[in-house]
């Protein structure tokens with residue numbers, strides 16, 4: 001190769017090198033300014049939203065769902081394994097509750113705006129608390145999620161996060177208060193679940209009707225518990241163990257205000273009439 005050709009080739013290489021250098025500097029510049037913008041925006045956002053909105057944001061975070069096929073119904077459930085690996089403390093799974101046997105721990109899915117709240121409450125309130133309405137004679141107990149035994153003298157001062165126990169309403173029958181998850185009901189559900197895939201549609205519907213006999217078509221709503229005064233609250237908060245300061249927080253303007261803010265999204269999804277007998281218990 002001649003001397004002339006060699007120098008042309010060298011010039012071409014040099015030009016390619018310069019072009020590459022300029023291009024990569026440009027890429028680095030774009031990336032760096034992009035990241036800066038991102039950080040700035042997020043910081044600004046966090047300052048602008050209030051504490052209650054942050055709390056709401058935290059609660060509404062999507063949980064990873066896994067599907068369980070019950071044979072007759074596919075339900076979605078929080079991926080607890082995922083939970084165990086990423087959350088330091090142990091998650092208490094309710095081994096006792098009857099409704100959970102079929103519906104799972106986090107049954108609320110339809111109403112996207114409040115489902116996170118409903119599922120959050122299901123950690124310390126049994127399904128029956130909201131889905132079975134008590135008129136007079138309101139009595140509740142706390143039960144252990146692991147052995148089902150009643151826990152007396154619960155005193156609650158702080159937020160019940162990942163609670164070991166749950167509230168359950170009692171039914172007044174023949175002068176006595178009995179649990180809504182009585183042994184006979186428990187046995188029935190157990191037997192029913194075993195045979196459900198083999199029985200006729202009629203029998204299945206009959207069994208489900210019986211199980212949902214007390215389930216009210218209008219579950220207890222946010223503002224019935226987060227009411228302006230303790231007297232108006234659906235739950236007898238003092239009686240079930242809430243300390244004064246905690247009651248003030250539950251009934252605080254902040255929570256009630258937030259509840260009212262999300263009220264407009266609240267479209268109750270009633271049981272279809274005729275499918276279940278769901279009149280309120282007298």
Ligand code: HEC
Pocket residue numbers: 073098099100101102103127128131189192193208211212215269270271272275
């Ligand atoms: C044997 C399994 C089983 C048990 C136990 C059970 N459910 Fe259900 N539940 C079902 C099935 C299946 C449906 C759907 C019924 C239908 O579509 O006809 C249903 C429907 C419902 C619905 C209506 C859902 C909707 O989309 O409107 C509510 C509310 C409900 N159950 C609450 C409860 C509560 C509260 C308990 C505990 C007292 C309970 N269930 C116990 C199986 C069960």
Ligand code: HEC
Pocket residue numbers: 099100103104105106107108109110111118121122125126127128129130131219220221266267268269270
């Ligand atoms: C804090 C009160 C509360 C608790 C506790 C609660 N629910 Fe609900 N539930 C509601 C309300 C309110 C709705 C109606 C939501 C709507 O559609 O607006 C509802 C709806 C439902 C539905 C209809 C389907 C859906 O996706 O919304 C089912 C099924 C159900 N609940 C089952 C349960 C079961 C099982 C438990 C216990 C693990 C439970 N609920 C605990 C208040 C509650």
Ligand code: HEC
Pocket residue numbers: 114117118121124125129130156158159160161220221222223224225226234235249250255258259262
């Ligand atoms: C059956 C009564 C009941 C219903 C219905 C109910 N709550 Fe609650 N809620 C409670 C109780 C009791 C607590 C306190 C839990 C504890 O012991 O820490 C609570 C706690 C809360 C908290 C946390 C407050 C704090 O100071 O830590 C928020 C937020 C909240 N509820 C919002 C809602 C929303 C939104 C709804 C409707 C989707 C709702 N609640 C429905 C009884 C209820």
